Amino acid sequence: MSDLLERLRERGWRLTAQRRVVAEVLNGDHVHLTADEVHARAADRLPEISRATVYNTLGELVSLGEIIEVSTDGRAKRYDPNAHRPHHHLVCSRCGTIRDVHPGGNPLDDLPAGERFGFTVSDVEVTYRGVCPECAAA
Amino acid sequence: MSDLLERLRERGWRLTAQRRVVAEVLNGDHVHLTADEVHARAADRLPEISRATVYNTLGELVSLGEIIEVSTDGRAKRYDPNAHRPHHHLVCSRCGTIRDVHPGGNPLDDLPAGERFGFTVSDVEVTYRGVCPECAAA
DNA sequence: TCCTACAATGGACTTTGTCCAAGTCAATAT
DNA sequence: ATATTGACTTGGACAAAGTCCATTGTAGGA
Structure with a gap:
Protein backbone atom coordinates (compact mmCIF):
# COMPACT_ATOMS: atom_id res chain seq x y z
CA MET A 1 0.00 0.00 0.00
CA PRO A 81 -5.93 -3.71 -6.94
CA ASN A 82 -4.64 -7.28 -7.20
CA ALA A 83 -2.61 -6.58 -10.35
CA HIS A 84 0.54 -8.32 -9.14
CA ARG A 85 -0.45 -11.96 -9.54
CA PRO A 86 -2.46 -13.05 -12.58
CA HIS A 87 -5.83 -14.40 -11.57
CA HIS A 88 -9.41 -14.85 -12.67
CA HIS A 89 -12.78 -14.03 -11.15
CA LEU A 90 -15.55 -16.00 -9.55
CA VAL A 91 -18.85 -14.08 -9.59
CA CYS A 92 -22.08 -14.80 -7.73
CA SER A 93 -24.98 -14.71 -10.21
CA ARG A 94 -27.34 -13.52 -7.49
CA CYS A 95 -25.59 -10.90 -5.39
CA GLY A 96 -22.67 -10.02 -7.69
CA THR A 97 -19.95 -10.73 -5.12
CA ILE A 98 -16.55 -11.26 -6.74
CA ARG A 99 -13.68 -13.43 -5.52
CA ASP A 100 -10.23 -13.69 -7.03
CA VAL A 101 -9.26 -17.25 -7.97
CA HIS A 102 -6.02 -18.84 -9.15
CA PRO A 103 -6.83 -21.88 -11.24
CA GLY A 104 -4.27 -24.40 -12.31
CA GLY A 105 -3.37 -24.68 -15.97
CA ASN A 106 -3.15 -21.97 -18.59
CA PRO A 107 -6.32 -21.54 -20.67
CA LEU A 108 -4.19 -20.19 -23.52
CA ASP A 109 -2.97 -23.75 -24.02
CA ASP A 110 -6.56 -24.88 -24.56
CA LEU A 111 -6.88 -22.82 -27.72
CA PRO A 112 -5.51 -24.84 -30.65
CA ALA A 113 -3.89 -23.03 -33.58
CA GLY A 114 -6.79 -24.07 -35.79
CA GLU A 115 -9.12 -22.02 -33.61
CA ARG A 116 -7.02 -18.85 -33.65
CA PHE A 117 -8.11 -17.46 -37.03
CA GLY A 118 -4.66 -15.99 -37.57
CA PHE A 119 -4.85 -13.90 -34.40
CA THR A 120 -1.75 -13.30 -32.28
CA VAL A 121 -3.35 -14.26 -28.98
CA SER A 122 -1.70 -12.62 -25.99
CA ASP A 123 -4.13 -12.75 -23.12
CA VAL A 124 -7.11 -14.56 -21.72
CA GLU A 125 -9.73 -13.47 -19.23
CA VAL A 126 -11.83 -16.03 -17.39
CA THR A 127 -14.99 -15.43 -15.40
CA TYR A 128 -16.53 -18.27 -13.42
CA ARG A 129 -20.17 -17.88 -12.46
CA GLY A 130 -22.14 -19.58 -9.75
CA VAL A 131 -23.95 -19.04 -6.49
CA CYS A 132 -22.07 -18.01 -3.36
CA PRO A 133 -22.63 -19.79 -0.02
CA GLU A 134 -24.57 -16.86 1.47
CA CYS A 135 -27.02 -16.72 -1.44
CA ALA A 136 -27.35 -20.51 -1.52
CA ALA A 137 -28.31 -20.52 2.19
CA ALA A 138 -30.92 -17.77 1.77
CA MET B 1 -33.43 -19.32 -38.49
CA PRO B 81 -27.13 -15.91 -31.83
CA ASN B 82 -24.78 -18.88 -31.52
CA ALA B 83 -26.41 -20.11 -28.30
CA HIS B 84 -26.66 -23.74 -29.36
CA ARG B 85 -23.04 -24.81 -29.04
CA PRO B 86 -21.02 -23.63 -26.05
CA HIS B 87 -18.10 -21.51 -27.15
CA HIS B 88 -15.81 -18.68 -26.13
CA HIS B 89 -14.72 -15.45 -27.76
CA LEU B 90 -11.56 -14.21 -29.41
CA VAL B 91 -11.43 -10.42 -29.50
CA CYS B 92 -9.07 -8.14 -31.43
CA SER B 93 -7.61 -5.56 -29.04
CA ARG B 94 -7.32 -3.03 -31.84
CA CYS B 95 -10.48 -3.18 -33.95
CA GLY B 96 -12.79 -5.07 -31.60
CA THR B 97 -13.65 -7.85 -34.06
CA ILE B 98 -15.04 -10.92 -32.32
CA ARG B 99 -14.75 -14.56 -33.44
CA ASP B 100 -16.37 -17.55 -31.82
CA VAL B 101 -13.89 -20.26 -30.78
CA HIS B 102 -14.30 -23.80 -29.50
CA PRO B 103 -11.30 -24.68 -27.37
CA GLY B 104 -10.56 -28.16 -26.18
CA GLY B 105 -10.85 -28.94 -22.50
CA ASN B 106 -13.30 -27.59 -19.96
CA PRO B 107 -11.99 -24.63 -17.96
CA LEU B 108 -14.33 -25.58 -15.13
CA ASP B 109 -11.99 -28.51 -14.49
CA ASP B 110 -9.14 -26.08 -13.96
CA LEU B 111 -10.77 -24.60 -10.88
CA PRO B 112 -9.90 -26.78 -7.88
CA ALA B 113 -12.35 -27.10 -5.00
CA GLY B 114 -9.99 -25.14 -2.78
CA GLU B 115 -10.41 -22.13 -5.04
CA ARG B 116 -14.21 -22.20 -5.11
CA PHE B 117 -14.90 -20.47 -1.76
CA GLY B 118 -18.00 -22.59 -1.27
CA PHE B 119 -19.58 -21.39 -4.51
CA THR B 120 -21.69 -23.72 -6.64
CA VAL B 121 -19.92 -22.99 -9.90
CA SER B 122 -22.12 -23.58 -12.92
CA ASP B 123 -20.61 -21.68 -15.80
CA VAL B 124 -17.44 -20.15 -17.17
CA GLU B 125 -16.93 -17.41 -19.70
CA VAL B 126 -13.60 -17.09 -21.48
CA THR B 127 -12.39 -14.17 -23.55
CA TYR B 128 -9.14 -14.47 -25.49
CA ARG B 129 -7.52 -11.21 -26.55
CA GLY B 130 -5.02 -10.58 -29.29
CA VAL B 131 -4.48 -8.90 -32.62
CA CYS B 132 -6.35 -10.04 -35.71
CA PRO B 133 -4.53 -10.66 -39.03
CA GLU B 134 -5.96 -7.52 -40.64
CA CYS B 135 -4.77 -5.26 -37.81
CA ALA B 136 -1.39 -7.02 -37.65
CA ALA B 137 -0.87 -6.36 -41.38
CA ALA B 138 -1.77 -2.69 -41.13
C1' DT C 1 -65.18 -10.10 -37.91
C1' DC C 2 -64.59 -8.83 -33.23
C1' DC C 3 -62.12 -8.98 -28.77
C1' DT C 4 -58.67 -8.76 -25.74
C1' DA C 5 -54.47 -9.57 -23.83
C1' DC C 6 -50.10 -8.84 -25.16
C1' DA C 7 -46.78 -6.00 -27.82
C1' DA C 8 -44.94 -1.54 -29.76
C1' DT C 9 -44.17 3.26 -29.39
C1' DG C 10 -41.58 7.40 -28.10
C1' DG C 11 -40.23 10.32 -24.84
C1' DA C 12 -38.62 11.03 -20.24
C1' DC C 13 -35.42 9.38 -17.12
C1' DT C 14 -31.22 6.90 -15.05
C1' DT C 15 -26.60 5.22 -14.93
C1' DT C 16 -22.04 5.37 -16.20
C1' DG C 17 -18.58 7.78 -18.04
C1' DT C 18 -16.05 11.75 -20.76
C1' DC C 19 -14.63 16.49 -21.62
C1' DC C 20 -13.31 21.16 -20.76
C1' DA C 21 -12.16 25.88 -19.05
C1' DA C 22 -10.92 27.84 -14.93
C1' DG C 23 -8.93 27.66 -10.52
C1' DT C 24 -5.56 25.34 -7.22
C1' DC C 25 -1.48 23.35 -5.46
C1' DA C 26 2.94 20.04 -5.00
C1' DA C 27 7.43 20.12 -5.87
C1' DT C 28 11.39 22.47 -7.20
C1' DA C 29 14.51 26.31 -7.34
C1' DT C 30 15.93 30.46 -5.29
C1' DA D 1 10.70 30.67 3.60
C1' DT D 2 8.79 32.16 -0.83
C1' DA D 3 7.93 32.34 -5.61
C1' DT D 4 7.04 29.86 -9.67
C1' DT D 5 4.94 26.81 -12.82
C1' DG D 6 3.10 23.01 -14.99
C1' DA D 7 0.48 19.40 -13.55
C1' DC D 8 -3.78 18.39 -10.90
C1' DT D 9 -8.62 19.22 -9.45
C1' DT D 10 -13.14 20.92 -9.90
C1' DG D 11 -18.02 21.16 -11.31
C1' DG D 12 -20.96 21.23 -14.78
C1' DA D 13 -22.21 20.18 -19.35
C1' DC D 14 -22.38 16.51 -22.39
C1' DA D 15 -22.72 11.68 -24.34
C1' DA D 16 -23.67 6.72 -24.66
C1' DA D 17 -26.31 2.81 -23.22
C1' DG D 18 -30.20 1.28 -21.29
C1' DT D 19 -34.81 1.36 -18.53
C1' DC D 20 -39.56 2.72 -17.62
C1' DC D 21 -44.22 3.94 -18.49
C1' DA D 22 -48.70 5.57 -20.28
C1' DT D 23 -50.73 5.30 -24.54
C1' DT D 24 -51.74 3.19 -28.89
C1' DG D 25 -51.76 -0.77 -31.94
C1' DT D 26 -52.34 -5.58 -33.30
C1' DA D 27 -51.88 -11.01 -33.46
C1' DG D 28 -54.41 -14.77 -32.90
C1' DG D 29 -58.28 -17.06 -31.03
C1' DA D 30 -63.62 -17.21 -30.40
Whole structure:
Protein backbone atom coordinates (compact mmCIF):
# COMPACT_ATOMS: atom_id res chain seq x y z
CA MET A 1 0.00 0.00 0.00
CA SER A 2 2.53 2.59 1.08
CA ASP A 3 4.66 0.47 -1.26
CA LEU A 4 2.22 1.49 -3.96
CA LEU A 5 2.50 5.19 -3.16
CA GLU A 6 6.27 4.79 -2.98
CA ARG A 7 6.42 3.12 -6.39
CA LEU A 8 4.23 5.79 -7.90
CA ARG A 9 6.35 8.62 -6.52
CA GLU A 10 9.43 7.00 -8.01
CA ARG A 11 7.66 7.00 -11.34
CA GLY A 12 7.21 10.76 -11.05
CA TRP A 13 3.61 10.64 -9.92
CA ARG A 14 2.65 13.90 -8.26
CA LEU A 15 1.21 12.95 -4.89
CA THR A 16 -1.96 14.82 -4.01
CA ALA A 17 -4.44 14.30 -1.18
CA GLN A 18 -7.00 13.07 -3.70
CA ARG A 19 -4.71 10.47 -5.24
CA ARG A 20 -3.66 9.32 -1.82
CA VAL A 21 -7.21 8.60 -0.64
CA VAL A 22 -8.08 6.82 -3.89
CA ALA A 23 -5.01 4.61 -3.49
CA GLU A 24 -5.92 3.98 0.16
CA VAL A 25 -9.47 2.96 -0.71
CA LEU A 26 -8.11 0.42 -3.20
CA ASN A 27 -6.30 -1.69 -0.67
CA GLY A 28 -6.79 -5.33 0.26
CA ASP A 29 -7.76 -8.65 -1.24
CA HIS A 30 -11.01 -9.34 -3.06
CA VAL A 31 -11.58 -5.61 -3.50
CA HIS A 32 -13.63 -4.92 -6.64
CA LEU A 33 -15.21 -1.50 -6.29
CA THR A 34 -16.98 0.52 -8.97
CA ALA A 35 -15.82 4.05 -9.69
CA ASP A 36 -18.80 5.42 -7.78
CA GLU A 37 -18.06 3.22 -4.79
CA VAL A 38 -14.46 4.39 -4.83
CA HIS A 39 -15.72 7.96 -4.99
CA ALA A 40 -18.10 7.44 -2.05
CA ARG A 41 -15.41 5.91 0.13
CA ALA A 42 -12.86 8.51 -0.85
CA ALA A 43 -15.38 11.25 -0.06
CA ASP A 44 -15.70 9.89 3.47
CA ARG A 45 -12.12 10.96 4.04
CA LEU A 46 -11.96 13.91 1.64
CA PRO A 47 -15.48 15.29 1.12
CA GLU A 48 -14.65 17.70 -1.67
CA ILE A 49 -13.10 15.13 -4.01
CA SER A 50 -14.81 15.18 -7.42
CA ARG A 51 -15.99 12.33 -9.56
CA ALA A 52 -13.80 13.47 -12.43
CA THR A 53 -10.70 13.16 -10.28
CA VAL A 54 -11.64 9.65 -9.21
CA TYR A 55 -12.13 8.64 -12.86
CA ASN A 56 -8.84 10.30 -13.83
CA THR A 57 -6.93 8.63 -11.02
CA LEU A 58 -8.40 5.19 -11.68
CA GLY A 59 -7.51 5.56 -15.36
CA GLU A 60 -3.94 6.45 -14.49
CA LEU A 61 -3.57 3.56 -12.08
CA VAL A 62 -4.82 1.22 -14.80
CA SER A 63 -2.34 2.66 -17.31
CA LEU A 64 0.46 2.27 -14.81
CA GLY A 65 -0.53 -1.38 -14.35
CA GLU A 66 -1.19 -0.93 -10.64
CA ILE A 67 -4.86 -1.91 -10.79
CA ILE A 68 -6.98 -3.92 -13.22
CA GLU A 69 -10.25 -2.93 -14.83
CA VAL A 70 -12.90 -5.65 -14.65
CA SER A 71 -16.36 -5.70 -16.17
CA THR A 72 -18.21 -8.79 -15.06
CA ASP A 73 -21.77 -7.67 -15.65
CA GLY A 74 -21.80 -5.17 -18.51
CA ARG A 75 -22.70 -2.46 -16.03
CA ALA A 76 -20.20 -0.33 -14.12
CA LYS A 77 -16.54 -1.31 -14.45
CA ARG A 78 -14.85 -2.48 -11.27
CA TYR A 79 -11.31 -1.88 -10.17
CA ASP A 80 -9.14 -4.65 -8.78
CA PRO A 81 -5.93 -3.71 -6.94
CA ASN A 82 -4.64 -7.28 -7.20
CA ALA A 83 -2.61 -6.58 -10.35
CA HIS A 84 0.54 -8.32 -9.14
CA ARG A 85 -0.45 -11.96 -9.54
CA PRO A 86 -2.46 -13.05 -12.58
CA HIS A 87 -5.83 -14.40 -11.57
CA HIS A 88 -9.41 -14.85 -12.67
CA HIS A 89 -12.78 -14.03 -11.15
CA LEU A 90 -15.55 -16.00 -9.55
CA VAL A 91 -18.85 -14.08 -9.59
CA CYS A 92 -22.08 -14.80 -7.73
CA SER A 93 -24.98 -14.71 -10.21
CA ARG A 94 -27.34 -13.52 -7.49
CA CYS A 95 -25.59 -10.90 -5.39
CA GLY A 96 -22.67 -10.02 -7.69
CA THR A 97 -19.95 -10.73 -5.12
CA ILE A 98 -16.55 -11.26 -6.74
CA ARG A 99 -13.68 -13.43 -5.52
CA ASP A 100 -10.23 -13.69 -7.03
CA VAL A 101 -9.26 -17.25 -7.97
CA HIS A 102 -6.02 -18.84 -9.15
CA PRO A 103 -6.83 -21.88 -11.24
CA GLY A 104 -4.27 -24.40 -12.31
CA GLY A 105 -3.37 -24.68 -15.97
CA ASN A 106 -3.15 -21.97 -18.59
CA PRO A 107 -6.32 -21.54 -20.67
CA LEU A 108 -4.19 -20.19 -23.52
CA ASP A 109 -2.97 -23.75 -24.02
CA ASP A 110 -6.56 -24.88 -24.56
CA LEU A 111 -6.88 -22.82 -27.72
CA PRO A 112 -5.51 -24.84 -30.65
CA ALA A 113 -3.89 -23.03 -33.58
CA GLY A 114 -6.79 -24.07 -35.79
CA GLU A 115 -9.12 -22.02 -33.61
CA ARG A 116 -7.02 -18.85 -33.65
CA PHE A 117 -8.11 -17.46 -37.03
CA GLY A 118 -4.66 -15.99 -37.57
CA PHE A 119 -4.85 -13.90 -34.40
CA THR A 120 -1.75 -13.30 -32.28
CA VAL A 121 -3.35 -14.26 -28.98
CA SER A 122 -1.70 -12.62 -25.99
CA ASP A 123 -4.13 -12.75 -23.12
CA VAL A 124 -7.11 -14.56 -21.72
CA GLU A 125 -9.73 -13.47 -19.23
CA VAL A 126 -11.83 -16.03 -17.39
CA THR A 127 -14.99 -15.43 -15.40
CA TYR A 128 -16.53 -18.27 -13.42
CA ARG A 129 -20.17 -17.88 -12.46
CA GLY A 130 -22.14 -19.58 -9.75
CA VAL A 131 -23.95 -19.04 -6.49
CA CYS A 132 -22.07 -18.01 -3.36
CA PRO A 133 -22.63 -19.79 -0.02
CA GLU A 134 -24.57 -16.86 1.47
CA CYS A 135 -27.02 -16.72 -1.44
CA ALA A 136 -27.35 -20.51 -1.52
CA ALA A 137 -28.31 -20.52 2.19
CA ALA A 138 -30.92 -17.77 1.77
CA MET B 1 -33.43 -19.32 -38.49
CA SER B 2 -36.98 -20.08 -39.51
CA ASP B 3 -36.27 -22.92 -37.09
CA LEU B 4 -35.84 -20.21 -34.53
CA LEU B 5 -39.15 -18.55 -35.32
CA GLU B 6 -40.79 -21.98 -35.36
CA ARG B 7 -39.40 -22.83 -31.93
CA LEU B 8 -40.51 -19.49 -30.54
CA ARG B 9 -44.05 -19.87 -31.84
CA GLU B 10 -44.24 -23.28 -30.25
CA ARG B 11 -43.28 -21.65 -26.99
CA GLY B 12 -46.23 -19.30 -27.33
CA TRP B 13 -44.23 -16.34 -28.59
CA ARG B 14 -46.52 -13.88 -30.30
CA LEU B 15 -45.01 -13.26 -33.69
CA THR B 16 -44.95 -9.62 -34.72
CA ALA B 17 -43.26 -7.90 -37.64
CA GLN B 18 -40.82 -6.28 -35.21
CA ARG B 19 -39.83 -9.53 -33.56
CA ARG B 20 -39.44 -11.17 -36.93
CA VAL B 21 -36.97 -8.58 -38.25
CA VAL B 22 -34.96 -8.66 -35.03
CA ALA B 23 -34.70 -12.43 -35.29
CA GLU B 24 -33.74 -12.16 -38.95
CA VAL B 25 -30.99 -9.64 -38.24
CA LEU B 26 -29.52 -12.04 -35.68
CA ASN B 27 -28.71 -14.78 -38.10
CA GLY B 28 -25.38 -16.30 -39.03
CA ASP B 29 -22.02 -17.19 -37.55
CA HIS B 30 -19.70 -14.73 -35.88
CA VAL B 31 -22.56 -12.26 -35.48
CA HIS B 32 -22.02 -10.04 -32.43
CA LEU B 33 -24.10 -6.89 -32.84
CA THR B 34 -24.83 -4.22 -30.27
CA ALA B 35 -28.45 -3.32 -29.52
CA ASP B 36 -28.04 -0.14 -31.55
CA GLU B 37 -26.62 -2.05 -34.50
CA VAL B 38 -29.52 -4.49 -34.34
CA HIS B 39 -31.87 -1.53 -34.26
CA ALA B 40 -30.21 0.09 -37.28
CA ARG B 41 -30.36 -3.10 -39.35
CA ALA B 42 -33.91 -3.84 -38.28
CA ALA B 43 -34.90 -0.29 -39.21
CA ASP B 44 -33.63 -0.88 -42.74
CA ARG B 45 -36.44 -3.36 -43.17
CA LEU B 46 -38.98 -1.86 -40.80
CA PRO B 47 -38.29 1.89 -40.43
CA GLU B 48 -40.72 2.57 -37.62
CA ILE B 49 -39.33 0.01 -35.19
CA SER B 50 -38.41 1.61 -31.86
CA ARG B 51 -35.32 1.18 -29.75
CA ALA B 52 -37.42 0.06 -26.78
CA THR B 53 -38.84 -2.80 -28.80
CA VAL B 54 -35.39 -3.92 -29.86
CA TYR B 55 -34.24 -3.91 -26.24
CA ASN B 56 -37.37 -5.78 -25.16
CA THR B 57 -37.00 -8.39 -27.88
CA LEU B 58 -33.31 -8.92 -27.25
CA GLY B 59 -34.04 -9.33 -23.54
CA GLU B 60 -36.69 -11.93 -24.27
CA LEU B 61 -34.48 -13.88 -26.64
CA VAL B 62 -31.79 -13.93 -23.96
CA SER B 63 -34.28 -15.18 -21.36
CA LEU B 64 -35.45 -17.86 -23.74
CA GLY B 65 -31.84 -18.95 -24.22
CA GLU B 66 -31.93 -18.31 -27.95
CA ILE B 67 -29.16 -15.71 -27.95
CA ILE B 68 -26.31 -14.87 -25.59
CA GLU B 69 -25.41 -11.52 -24.11
CA VAL B 70 -21.69 -10.73 -24.36
CA SER B 71 -19.82 -7.75 -22.97
CA THR B 72 -16.23 -7.85 -24.12
CA ASP B 73 -15.30 -4.22 -23.67
CA GLY B 74 -17.33 -2.74 -20.85
CA ARG B 75 -19.22 -0.64 -23.36
CA ALA B 76 -22.35 -1.73 -25.21
CA LYS B 77 -23.44 -5.33 -24.73
CA ARG B 78 -23.37 -7.52 -27.83
CA TYR B 79 -25.78 -10.26 -28.82
CA ASP B 80 -24.61 -13.62 -30.10
CA PRO B 81 -27.13 -15.91 -31.83
CA ASN B 82 -24.78 -18.88 -31.52
CA ALA B 83 -26.41 -20.11 -28.30
CA HIS B 84 -26.66 -23.74 -29.36
CA ARG B 85 -23.04 -24.81 -29.04
CA PRO B 86 -21.02 -23.63 -26.05
CA HIS B 87 -18.10 -21.51 -27.15
CA HIS B 88 -15.81 -18.68 -26.13
CA HIS B 89 -14.72 -15.45 -27.76
CA LEU B 90 -11.56 -14.21 -29.41
CA VAL B 91 -11.43 -10.42 -29.50
CA CYS B 92 -9.07 -8.14 -31.43
CA SER B 93 -7.61 -5.56 -29.04
CA ARG B 94 -7.32 -3.03 -31.84
CA CYS B 95 -10.48 -3.18 -33.95
CA GLY B 96 -12.79 -5.07 -31.60
CA THR B 97 -13.65 -7.85 -34.06
CA ILE B 98 -15.04 -10.92 -32.32
CA ARG B 99 -14.75 -14.56 -33.44
CA ASP B 100 -16.37 -17.55 -31.82
CA VAL B 101 -13.89 -20.26 -30.78
CA HIS B 102 -14.30 -23.80 -29.50
CA PRO B 103 -11.30 -24.68 -27.37
CA GLY B 104 -10.56 -28.16 -26.18
CA GLY B 105 -10.85 -28.94 -22.50
CA ASN B 106 -13.30 -27.59 -19.96
CA PRO B 107 -11.99 -24.63 -17.96
CA LEU B 108 -14.33 -25.58 -15.13
CA ASP B 109 -11.99 -28.51 -14.49
CA ASP B 110 -9.14 -26.08 -13.96
CA LEU B 111 -10.77 -24.60 -10.88
CA PRO B 112 -9.90 -26.78 -7.88
CA ALA B 113 -12.35 -27.10 -5.00
CA GLY B 114 -9.99 -25.14 -2.78
CA GLU B 115 -10.41 -22.13 -5.04
CA ARG B 116 -14.21 -22.20 -5.11
CA PHE B 117 -14.90 -20.47 -1.76
CA GLY B 118 -18.00 -22.59 -1.27
CA PHE B 119 -19.58 -21.39 -4.51
CA THR B 120 -21.69 -23.72 -6.64
CA VAL B 121 -19.92 -22.99 -9.90
CA SER B 122 -22.12 -23.58 -12.92
CA ASP B 123 -20.61 -21.68 -15.80
CA VAL B 124 -17.44 -20.15 -17.17
CA GLU B 125 -16.93 -17.41 -19.70
CA VAL B 126 -13.60 -17.09 -21.48
CA THR B 127 -12.39 -14.17 -23.55
CA TYR B 128 -9.14 -14.47 -25.49
CA ARG B 129 -7.52 -11.21 -26.55
CA GLY B 130 -5.02 -10.58 -29.29
CA VAL B 131 -4.48 -8.90 -32.62
CA CYS B 132 -6.35 -10.04 -35.71
CA PRO B 133 -4.53 -10.66 -39.03
CA GLU B 134 -5.96 -7.52 -40.64
CA CYS B 135 -4.77 -5.26 -37.81
CA ALA B 136 -1.39 -7.02 -37.65
CA ALA B 137 -0.87 -6.36 -41.38
CA ALA B 138 -1.77 -2.69 -41.13
C1' DT C 1 -65.18 -10.10 -37.91
C1' DC C 2 -64.59 -8.83 -33.23
C1' DC C 3 -62.12 -8.98 -28.77
C1' DT C 4 -58.67 -8.76 -25.74
C1' DA C 5 -54.47 -9.57 -23.83
C1' DC C 6 -50.10 -8.84 -25.16
C1' DA C 7 -46.78 -6.00 -27.82
C1' DA C 8 -44.94 -1.54 -29.76
C1' DT C 9 -44.17 3.26 -29.39
C1' DG C 10 -41.58 7.40 -28.10
C1' DG C 11 -40.23 10.32 -24.84
C1' DA C 12 -38.62 11.03 -20.24
C1' DC C 13 -35.42 9.38 -17.12
C1' DT C 14 -31.22 6.90 -15.05
C1' DT C 15 -26.60 5.22 -14.93
C1' DT C 16 -22.04 5.37 -16.20
C1' DG C 17 -18.58 7.78 -18.04
C1' DT C 18 -16.05 11.75 -20.76
C1' DC C 19 -14.63 16.49 -21.62
C1' DC C 20 -13.31 21.16 -20.76
C1' DA C 21 -12.16 25.88 -19.05
C1' DA C 22 -10.92 27.84 -14.93
C1' DG C 23 -8.93 27.66 -10.52
C1' DT C 24 -5.56 25.34 -7.22
C1' DC C 25 -1.48 23.35 -5.46
C1' DA C 26 2.94 20.04 -5.00
C1' DA C 27 7.43 20.12 -5.87
C1' DT C 28 11.39 22.47 -7.20
C1' DA C 29 14.51 26.31 -7.34
C1' DT C 30 15.93 30.46 -5.29
C1' DA D 1 10.70 30.67 3.60
C1' DT D 2 8.79 32.16 -0.83
C1' DA D 3 7.93 32.34 -5.61
C1' DT D 4 7.04 29.86 -9.67
C1' DT D 5 4.94 26.81 -12.82
C1' DG D 6 3.10 23.01 -14.99
C1' DA D 7 0.48 19.40 -13.55
C1' DC D 8 -3.78 18.39 -10.90
C1' DT D 9 -8.62 19.22 -9.45
C1' DT D 10 -13.14 20.92 -9.90
C1' DG D 11 -18.02 21.16 -11.31
C1' DG D 12 -20.96 21.23 -14.78
C1' DA D 13 -22.21 20.18 -19.35
C1' DC D 14 -22.38 16.51 -22.39
C1' DA D 15 -22.72 11.68 -24.34
C1' DA D 16 -23.67 6.72 -24.66
C1' DA D 17 -26.31 2.81 -23.22
C1' DG D 18 -30.20 1.28 -21.29
C1' DT D 19 -34.81 1.36 -18.53
C1' DC D 20 -39.56 2.72 -17.62
C1' DC D 21 -44.22 3.94 -18.49
C1' DA D 22 -48.70 5.57 -20.28
C1' DT D 23 -50.73 5.30 -24.54
C1' DT D 24 -51.74 3.19 -28.89
C1' DG D 25 -51.76 -0.77 -31.94
C1' DT D 26 -52.34 -5.58 -33.30
C1' DA D 27 -51.88 -11.01 -33.46
C1' DG D 28 -54.41 -14.77 -32.90
C1' DG D 29 -58.28 -17.06 -31.03
C1' DA D 30 -63.62 -17.21 -30.40
